[in-house]
Amino acid sequence: MVLVSNGAEPCTGPRLRVSVALVSRQPRVLGIVLAGGEGKRLYPLTADRAKPAVPFGGSYRLIDFVLSNLVNAGYQRLCVLTQYKSHSLDRHISQTWRMFGFRGEYITPVPAQQRVGKRWYTGSADAIFQSMNLISDDDPEYIVVFGADHVYRMDPSQMVQAHIESGAGVTVAGIRVPRSEAKAFGCIEADESGRITQFLEKPADPPGTPDDPDVTFASMGNYVFSREALVEAITADAENSDSDHDMGGDIIPAFVARGEAAVYDFSDNKVPGATERDAGYWRDVGTIDAFYDAHMDLVSVYPIFNLYNRQWPIRCENDNxxxxxxxxxxxxxxxxxxxxxxxxxxxxxxxxxxxxxxxxxxxxxxxxxxxxxxxxxxxxxxxxxxxxxxxxxxxxxxxxxxxxxxxxxxxxxxxxxxxxxxxxxxx
CATH class of the missing domain: 2.160.10.10 (Hexapeptide repeat proteins)
Structure with a gap:
């Protein structure tokens, strides 16, 4: 799990699509990237390392994609919270992402510390609950919660802006996937205004979309919360002995039930330098076949996912x-x-x-x-x-x-x- 803050200073550049009235002050955002996953379906690649530490694309590790997206968007105060076999991940963060030192910016790995009782994290929501001190210390207005094991480019600041304009308690990033593949994801149904009316975590029979019954609107595992809404939801979940303490299985459905959840369409996200071929690319590489296929997406003359976009670079380890x-x-x-x-x-x-x-x-x-x-x-x-x-x-x-x-x-x-x-x- 990674904690990110951009402070309260304005972030300029063509990637921000905000109104003139909102450019004057950038909201204070804290980001949490869930990076403690075991990744059993990627075995044996995860036999000795956490899933976000698995090498990818010849020069990277999986966590480099979400960290690059956050840094490129201007979020540059990061604490990486780790748990499962985290040594290689901790070392990679320390060596590759040691890039700040001004205005209080930093990127540092922090292992699970058992701050709430003598137990490790029991779920993604519990990981956030046990890290509440970092939220109170940073005092953000909005909190970004992203996964650490997907391959994609995204400008998170555009999703934050959409969340602010929606007035919702949480905004969920969604992407259209074939219905046959949607059983592995949280599935979203929303009304015309973008409010989520139903959220099903990994359903046996995923729903189609109104315009295409063979396509499902799936959750990317990326969320933006208003601070008070998240703190209240996480605290209530921690007190619920029947909960699995999971973001997709427990927290998001609770917001949906109260009518406080909105969806952000990933296809609306515009990344500088993206080609027509790789715009909107997103891959969950949670299985060996998906991991392999994502690599094959890289090697053609005109790749499905282009690692050579200099306007939105993916940072990697430099061993000279x-x-x-x-x-x-x-x-x-x-x-x-x-x-x-x-x-x-x-x-x-x-x-x-x-x-x-x-x-x-x-x-x-x-x-x-x-x-x-x-x-x-x-x-x-x-x-x-x-x-x-x-x-x-x-x-x-x-x-x-x-x-x-x-x-x-x-x-x-x-x-x-x-x-x-x-x-x-x-x-």
């Missing part, structure tokens, strides 16, 4: 590595290759290669995701696989071709993606 090197006819097609990597006499196609990866003579890597430090030795073949950090594929080994064989030794997803855990040597 040399450029990638291609030797002895090494070739990469429709691929991304990280700094410090060496492709020597090998062929890489439709793949995302992390930093400090070595791919040896005669090796082939196709449709795969290789995280930092992986070594593919000469003559090896890797197809449709995700290799976690420091995996070694031995000389002449074949991975991802015979799925029946792979199931005997590794995790194979429903979509046929072979995932090899951190530090394993094959052959």
């Amino acid at each position: 590595l040399p450029p990638a090197k291609f030797a002895r006819g090494g070739l990469a097609q429709e691929s991304m290759v990280g700094a410090g990597s060496i492709v020597s006499g090998a062929t890489v196609r439709n793949s995302v290669i992390g930093a400090n990866v070595t791919i040896g003579d005669g090796a082939t890597v196709e449709g795969s995701v290789l995280m930092p430090g992986v070594r593919v030795e000469p003559g090896a073949v890797v197809r449709k696989a995700i290799l976690d950090k420091n995996v070694v594929v031995g000389r002449g080994q074949i991975l991802g071709v015979n799925l029946d064989r792979e199931r005997e030794r590794f995790d194979v997803s429903a979509g046929g993606v072979v995932t090899v855990g951190k530090g394993i040597r094959i052959g």
